[in-house]
Amino acid sequence: MMQRLECMRAIYDRLESCIVVTIMGAVSVELQSLGHRPNFFYLLHAMGLASSTGLGLALCRPKQRVVVFDGDGSILMNLGGFTTLARYRPKNLVHVIFDNESLLSVGGFPTATATGSDLARIATAAGVPRSTTVQTVEEFTAAFDEAVKSNELSCIVAKVEATGPKGYVTDLSMLENRFEFAGWIKKSI
Numbered sequence: 001m002m003q004r005l006e007c008m009r010a011i012y013d014r015l016e017s018c019i020v021v022t023i024m025g026a027v028s029v030e031l032q033s034l035g036h037r038p039n040f041f042y043l044l045h046a047m048g049l050a051s052s053t054g055l056g057l058a059l060c061r062p063k064q065r066v067v068v069f070d071g072d073g074s075i076l077m078n079l080g081g082f083t084t085l086a087r088y089r090p091k092n093l094v095h096v097i098f099d100n101e102s103l104l105s106v107g108g109f110p111t112a113t114a115t116g117s118d119l120a121r122i123a124t125a126a127g128v129p130r131s132t133t134v135q136t137v138e139e140f141t142a143a144f145d146e147a148v149k150s151n152e153l154s155c156i157v158a159k160v161e162a163t164g165p166k167g168y169v170t171d172l173s174m175l176e177n178r179f180e181f182a183g184w185i186k187k188s189i
Ligand SMILES: Cc1ncc(C[n+]2csc(CCOP(=O)(O)OP(=O)(O)O)c2C)c(N)n1
Pocket: 023, 024, 025, 026, 027, 044, 045, 046, 047, 070, 071, 072, 073, 074, 075, 077, 100, 102, 103, 104, 105, 106
């Protein structure tokens, strides 16, 4: 089974000019381990709201590409987020969900995807125009490139191993990230 870090490494170069929002915990630590950039915002604590934050950014910055890195546990806390995304359907948003079937960052308890809930089908049923599930890094990279090319709201569910970094804290503070990110967006208009 593929690893989330490998997926992010495979598309890291493509993120240079994108607005990137991640959930907290393992995803944010792994993306930072590849190299923090001022256009990366790590939404700490607020499970389920990375895609909502991405939606707001995508609507405010229609000419920029927004990429959200989400988790299965997080999205399951805000399934209504799919219906709101589908309602506004921003063409510039790629919603990546790393589905490790686990709440890894708090000890690895199984989520509902471990017992068969299918996030890509939930996204489709909510009205998200493009959604797919991928199992390999090659499929993930191709799905990401197709999503960008399609210029349609896209959801990519990447089935990944429930493994991650040793710790979940980095030396980048939340406030520093918040101001740096806002500054980057203002400059990039
Ligand atoms: C509303 C809310 N409830 C609980 C937590 C505690 N918490 C932090 S990370 C996490 C698990 C996140 O799971 P998932 O989105 O699947 O990502 P993973 O850790 O598996 O990478 C939990 C429960 C939180 N931050 N916010």
